[in-house]
Amino acid sequence: MSPTVVIIGGGYGGCATAKALDAVADVVLVEPKDAFFHTVGALRATVNPEFMPQVFFPYEGLLANGQVVRDRAVHVEPGVVTLASGKEMNADYLVLATGSSYPFPAKHDLDDxxxxxxxxxxxxxxxxxxxxxxxxxxxxxxxxxxxxxxxxxxxxxxxxxxxxxxxxxxxxxxxxxxxxxxxxxxxxxxxxxxxxxxxxxxxxxxxxxxxxxxxxxxxxxxxxxxxxxGVVPNTAFLAGALADARWEDGRVAVTDTLQVKGQSSVFCLGDSTDVAEQKRASAAIRHSEVVAANIKALITGEGELTTYQPGPPAILLPLGPNAGASQMPGQGVLGAEVTARYKGADMMTERFREMLFGTGTA
Missing domain, CATH: 3.50.50.60 (FAD/NAD(P)-binding domain)
Structure with a gap:
């Protein structure tokens, strides 16, 4: 029997973690939305309806072995997840990846x-x-x-x-x-x-x-x-010992291995952590790499746990498809042409679609 890993939240970090663990564990991804929403492209979709289909990725194809359960976690303690449907799931490992809410149109709160x-x-x-x-x-x-x-x-x-x-x-x-x-x-x-x-x-x-x-x-x-x-971490569902690790503003206290403080089998990643860094999709992806590596190490009993180190300030800021500026580690400040090449033209839709739902990597 493979250990069960329950991942709550099907955003960037949750999907990447689920995909990375799919071959070594019984992965269950809990997500109320019927499709992944590529928030990086949300503002482009707001002004250009023709771009809108590109920011919704069906969850089919994410996992070869595990399952995506369309439901909402309403009560979560170490090892036990209760869903809005009333179903209760036991988890050998738990990953909190529910991210944050943000005013529309940068994000939306609809499941359909x-x-x-x-x-x-x-x-x-x-x-x-x-x-x-x-x-x-x-x-x-x-x-x-x-x-x-x-x-x-x-x-x-x-x-x-x-x-x-x-x-x-x-x-x-x-x-x-x-x-x-x-x-x-x-x-x-x-x-x-x-x-x-x-x-x-x-x-x-x-x-x-x-x-x-x-x-x-x-x-x-x-x-x-x-x-x-107005970023608000989505962590109100935490209960018991996990509620004790939740700060008043909703962020979850984690160690440098991204384990929830006081827990060995519960991890947290993405916007809801108290890691001092900009909350970006790229950070959630880097978190997922550490979380997946550490769960694999705990499952196999081999190797030391990996620690996460926040990187220096970085930003890719498009101001439309052909304008914008960026600051990248080791590259300094970059202008409109490079920003458009990295992000502005398609808002990284194909990059993330391939990373999470295709066979390639970022």
């Missing part, structure tokens, strides 16, 4: 692909008829969304508001300068260092003209707005 696609199509239609767009949040999501909007509708007025004094403060000044330069060329207005006195009266993504003012008395008119900040 058809409903999700309809929501994105509606967002596109509402954006298409808006003349003035307000984005709250000048982090990578807000900046990328502004670039995507301008690439499709160059005449739209796009304003980004953020209370921080500058964009991308964790990165090199050369990157910040290049991004600001390209945004200025696109006609994106940055209003930094002062928050809004109050949110617009309309809901995020809802069409309707409004007028708002920042604390520094900058007046802004908009027809639609989106919230581009």
């Amino acid at each position: 692909t058809a409903a999700a696609r309809a929501k994105y199509r509606q967002a596109h239609d509402d954006l298409a008829t808006a003349e003035h767009v307000l984005l709250l949040g000048g982090g990578p999501v807000g900046l990328e969304f502004a670039g995507e909007i301008k690439a499709v509708w160059p005449r739209k007025k796009v304003v980004i508001v953020d209370p921080v004094a500058d964009i991308l403060s964790e990165y090199e000044s050369e990157l910040r300068e290049e991004v600001r330069r390209q945004l200025a060329e696109l006609g994106v207005q940055l209003v930094l260092g002062s928050p809004l006195q109050e949110d617009p009266p309309t809901a995020p993504g809802e069409r309707g003209t409004f007028h708002v003012t920042t604390d520094s008395d900058v007046e802004i008119t908009g027809d639609i707005w989106f919230r581009c900040f």
Whole structure:
């Protein structure tokens, strides 16, 4: 009998871990969605409906031996997973890979692909008829969304508001300068260092003209707005000893082997960990490599456990298909041409499709 590995969450890290362990364990991947959602391409899909089919990958083909169970974990303790359906599963090894939630359209919270696609199509239609767009949040999501909007509708007025004094403060000044330069060329207005006195009266993504003012008395008119900040780890289902490892903000305390603190057979990866690094798909993939290697070592009893070391700050920031800038380890700051080649053209759809659902590797 092979040991049972239950992986909760079918995002980047969960899928990569499941695929890596498929040949050595009885793998069960628990995921409520009916298809993998390639969040890297979410903003492109928002402005370009023709791109939308490329960001939904059916789970068929992910595992040759294991199974994908379409359900939601509602109560998880070491060794035991209870699902929303009432089913209870025992696990020799448990991997928490539920990631995080984030305001639409960078992510969505719908389990049905058809409903999700309809929501994105509606967002596109509402954006298409808006003349003035307000984005709250000048982090990578807000900046990328502004670039995507301008690439499709160059005449739209796009304003980004953020209370921080500058964009991308964790990165090199050369990157910040290049991004600001390209945004200025696109006609994106940055209003930094002062928050809004109050949110617009309309809901995020809802069409309707409004007028708002920042604390520094900058007046802004908009027809639609989106919230581009607010990561929330999806860990409310943790119970018992696992709840003890959960920080107040939802992050899970892990060791350098990515085992949940106090646990030897429970691992956590991706956005829900308390690892001090940018929460990116690439980080979740690197986490999965460590988790899979360590579970294999525990199953076979051979070798030492692998430790995870966060890498230096890095970012690939497209501002539409042909614009953007990046900061990569060992390469420094890269401009629009290289950024488009790495990410901008297809938002890495084929790379991740092949990595997770094909036969190749990244």
